[in-house]
Amino acid sequence: MNVVQKFSQKSRTMAPKTVPKTATPTTVTPNTLSKRQAQLEALMAAAEKRICDSGLQSLKARDLAADIGIALGGLYNIVADMDALLLLVSSRTLKRLGEAATERTGHLPNATREEAIERLVAVAHTYLDFARKNLPLWRMIFELRLDSPLPEWAAQDQLRLFRHIAEPLSVIMPDLDARGLTIRARTLFAAVHGIISIGLEERLIAVPVQKLSDEVAWLTRAACR
């Protein structure tokens, strides 16, 4: 599914909003599609750059339109609103996170309990490294507050990532049913996320940055032993 299709699907699944009529042209030729896809790519790249440079709070539609050389009204021909754009950016970051987890842990053995625990540690370390290397985009995923319900495709993008935790966890905790496994995977994710997010903010009460990797591994192993 390309991003334009994703966006179209999104418009349908989100709660109704006032969208300029031009956002759904009656005739869409392949040429229009390809041009709109290119504009959407440029818009997402501009948004990612601005989020990395100055954070989510100061992101303005007007600046983004200027970045890619279109009028503000033209921006709403590409996406329905800023929420739609930020969801696409968030989803692209999650997709990269999933790819990083697959690349780094997908080949690791997962047959025995010990193997599964070590694979889970590797998943946690992938998450730490990804957060560290993509700090503003990673933060943005959690800072994003939408005016409308999360569309189904975005929900699936988030839930799909949990298989990286659930697969080893099902070996470690074979007695859990599907519901129990889902909850336990979320508990472990939130625990590791908590250590990393407070740690990378370098708050007074944080686990020191140079200890994050060890402590995340300790928690994962200790919780699963």
Added chain:
Amino acid sequence: MNVVQKFSQKSRTMAPKTVPKTATPTTVTPNTLSKRQAQLEALMAAAEKRICDSGLQSLKARDLAADIGIALGGLYNIVADMDALLLLVSSRTLKRLGEAATERTGHLPNATREEAIERLVAVAHTYLDFARKNLPLWRMIFELRLDSPLPEWAAQDQLRLFRHIAEPLSVIMPDLDARGLTIRARTLFAAVHGIISIGLEERLIAVPVQKLSDEVAWLTRAACR
């Protein structure tokens, strides 16, 4: 130490800022002190009410001054700036959290490993209940971004709370030295905080609210077993 003394100490420890001259009157009579303390109390109460009603983001000095019936300039005779006020509010919330932990867990036995683990679970549950009952004020502690370094008294208010974790943890992990114990207490805190904060936001990927208490207890026991 009362809040006016705390504020005075704070002004010294924070990085220099432009503060109206009237903020440090040359003669402070007991009457002035008592009046200023009463004004500070009213100001903090007004800030807490507004944070609970509409969150930290929309808090404005002008509104707070109006709430307690003084001019905007008068507000800066009471506190140096909004950061100073928010730190005092944050600190008062932390103080209440510490009192809740002492009241609910201080009397629990802590001699054996099992006792210490159950005391730690009780500390985690106190934190969950406190966060639930004081959601906007609790969130504010973590949302607060200061322009200046954290003053020493505020740092101590935060670090002091960790004894509720470190005391049972020192029984559970007797081999850790002071530094190791500090880091481990922070790891456990951040893990439990992560589960609770994602959970209470009721995000898609959250541990369901009705399962939070069980999962926090599971994680604490599993990590310490």
